[in-house]
Amino acid sequence: MKAYLCLADGRIFEGKSIGLVGETAGEVVFNTSMTGYQEILTDPSYAGQIIVLTYPLIGNYGVNREDEESPRSQARGLVIKELCNQPSNFRSEQNLHRYLVSQNIVGIKDVDTRALTKHLRQAGTMLGIISTESTPEELVEKARRLEPVTGPHLVKGVTTKESYTLPGGEYPVVVVDYGAKGNIIKALQHLNCQVTVVPATVTAEEILARKPWGVVLSNGPGDPQDVDYTLPMIRGVLDAGIPVMGICLGHQLLGLALGGTTYKLKFGHRGGNHPVKDLITNRVHITSQNHGYALAKESLDGKEIEITHINLHDQTVEGLRHKTKPAFSVQFHPEACPGPQDTAELFGRFLEMVKEYGRERSVSHA
Template identity: 55%
Template sequence: MKAFLLLEDGTVFEGNSFGMEGDVVGEVVFNTGMTGYQEVLTDPSYCGQIVCMTYPLIGNYGVNLDDIESVKPQVKGFIVRELCQTPSNWRSIESLNEYLRRNEIIGLEGIDTRELTIILRDKGTMKGTIVTAEKLTEVEEKLDKLKKYTIDNPVLQVTTPEIVHTAGNGLRIALIDYGLKKNIVRSLVRRNCDVTVFPATATAEEILAVNPDGIMLSNGPGDPKDCRFQIDNIKKLIGKRPIFGICLGHQLTALANGADTEKLKYGHRGCNHPVKDVEKDMTYITSQNHGYTILEDSLDKEVMSVSHINMNDGTIEGIRYKNSPLFTVQFHPEASPGPGDTAYLFDEFIEMVKKHKKGA
């Protein structure tokens, strides 16, 4: 069936629907990864967003049970140039079309995804709606609906509703779930950690009550400045245990230390972003998914130092803190999808926790 994408600037793309039919509204963003569409679909950081994949053929290896990053797809809608209807992979259990239909996600294929990406790069991320219909009618009414659309409390929509414990025989790590990807837990478990996942609503007192050796702050969706409770909570945790923050956890920690953030024009989303580790003088290819960045001129240089820099646009990709065992990064060292070049940061976190525990 025909389907349309209407952007808030009035631009219209005509294609065909797949997955579920209907209407959906969200923030339209693009991802530059050549593979990893299943991880993208299930990444909670995409809550409230319609994702356009820039690689032209999507769905060629189907969907499996191993590569999901949360229990269900988190995107509002999914846009591809060409959908593969006959996937071929030994792990595949269903096609992408079947997977999205079963999970009630609206898809759009057959539009010029290059043109859409150029528009979003030139004008910036904007709201949009996918409409399954033979003709696009009542455009003005739909544009009015787009302008009123907001993503309300996305962190609370994706965080775990209860504490989840994964037993291990090593260090005890408290992981605060702002919208975490499962591979963060996997990365800790592979290092023999005992992991307890807490909801984003858990208090500092509740987290410290389990006597963790270290604390991790996960990725997640939305504007970090909307997470006022979480920011105040991080203030209470700083200095109590070694802390490692990823993506949204990186931004919230900076805000808790008096820094400021702003929205990027079109964000960083993909698994091919070059980032320089300043101390190592090495550049790594990283997986990223975020729409906000920390402003360098807002950093308290007595407390914070930039540890990683984005080689495309010079934005901050990592911060180390001088007054406590604490560091954070904007990219995803757990990858999924993407390269594992920066997985060494998990090892650095483990060593920092061990050193702090030995000193305590």
Template identity: 50%
Template sequence: MQARLLLQDGTLFTGTSFGAEGKQTGEVVFNTGITGYQEVLTDPSYCGQIVTMTYPLIGNYGITRDDFESVRPYVHGFAVRHYEPVPSNWRAQYSVGDLLKEYGIIGISDIDTRMLTRIIRHHGTMKGILTTGSQPLEELKEMMAAMTIEELRNQVPMTSTPHLFSSPGNGERIVLIDYGAKSGILRELNKRDCDVVVVPHDTTAEEIRRLDPDGIQLSNGPGDPKDVPHAVRTIAELLGEYPMFGICLGHQLFALASGADTEKLKFGHRGGNHPVKELESGRCFITSQNHGYTVNEDSIQGTDLEVTHINNNDKTIEGLKHSKYPVFSVQYHPEAAPGPYDNSYLFDRFLDMIREHKRNHPKQPRQAAIAAAVKGER
């Protein structure tokens, strides 16, 4: 079956359909990963986007449930050069096409993904319509003109957990605020025996205090950080009370809560080969990234933020820390392993920061706190 992808600038790609049938809209982006298409498909940060893979062969090792980064894929469409419907991998449980069909996602293959990527690099990310229907081109262009930016927003509520849940451990209690969290973050915390409580994106500061955390993890997530102002307010209210570690969207929200500003990148950073320099050590790390926004460097002036990491390609900010409070963040994904696992040390740094904070700020025994509260009521 034929599939078509129409870009906002009027460029039309005609190829072969795989996955579901129908019509879907989204922001057209590209990912430079050679492998990891399953992690891309199931990363909540891709919610609302039609993802183009720059590597030409996709589907050759199939889909394995154990490698999901969330309960389901959230992409709005998938564009590839060549789709392999028969995987060659003993772990494969089904094909990429089967996964897309199960969740109503349209795939298009046999198009010039190099040309598509060059268009996005030159003009920036843009809106797109992916369809398997036979609508006239003029009708698709009218639909494109009627699309509003609001259709590509509100992704955080779509990907966040609706209810609190626990992943018990015997170590430090971590409240993981879910803005569209990848499973890898919870997995890294569990490996360190943390007692993790995952809460929805709109959980208030007072509700978090009642959970009595030792630290707070700000997760990744999709979209523009300015679309979730309630998250910024919550983080600002809790700054200084608990150690915090922000990842990707959590990094941007921490920056906004500290008085900095964010801006949209031309075509974003998406892939598993982005070099990031840690300024303190001078080391360069190869990182996995997926974001379309960045912290504005000029807006850091006059805040209590310090830059800790930069992108070696375009020099954008990749890491921040607070000069007064035990809080730091990174723009990339330390829970991901685009080859080595050398970025997971940041979770150890987070726990070391929590333990130091507990030594310097010992909590009042609960019995004494209850007695003081009762005495105050009298």
């Protein structure tokens, strides 16, 4: 069945329908990962977005429940070049087309994703519609009338509704869920942390009542300034001296809590091949990323904050640490999945801070 992707600036791409037959709208963004389409679709950071995958063949290893980053697909749509309907992998449970149908995701294939990506790089990410139901001219007009994909509802739509604690683990850690990927929680559990996941609207008092040894500010969708209601909580945790680790949106929110500002990137950083320089070790890491905003370097107070990582493509801030408090954050994803594992050791660094806090707390209560 014929389908169209129509952008708000009037650009039209014709293809064939995959997944659910119908219509969907969202912010059109591209991802440069070579693998991991299922993890990408189920990453809550993609809430409200139509994903363009630049790798030309998608679906060749199928889909399985084990690789999901959340219980359902979070993206609004999928755009690809070529679809493989006969996957070959011993872990495959179904093909991608059937998975998209089961997740109510409208998609389109046989699109010139190279041309589309070049257009988005030049014009910037923009709103668009995938549809099998209207003419291209009608869809362009619809796309021009779409509301921006922003607002507090994005995070509130993907955060946990109730706090919960996972079994096992020795070191009590709270994860503030702004749309946390499942592999962040798995990485903490692998380090023997007792993980409690709390909603994005949690207060500092509620966190402190749980007596955690560390707090993780998770990834999530949208503009960090739309989540400013969480900043008093972050400042309260910092003032209490509890170790803090921020990831992606959590990195931006930590920066905002420390007095910084953010801005929207032209087309964002999405994919598993972004070079980042660690300014402390002078090493370059290949990282997995997914964000459309960044911290403004000049807004960060050099007396309190040290910039620890920069993006080698555009020099944006990729990491920071507080000079006197046990807090640091990174813009990229140390848990990757999909993507390289170069920076997984950052969880180990956080664990050492957690253990040190626990030792000091034990001494003070002796």
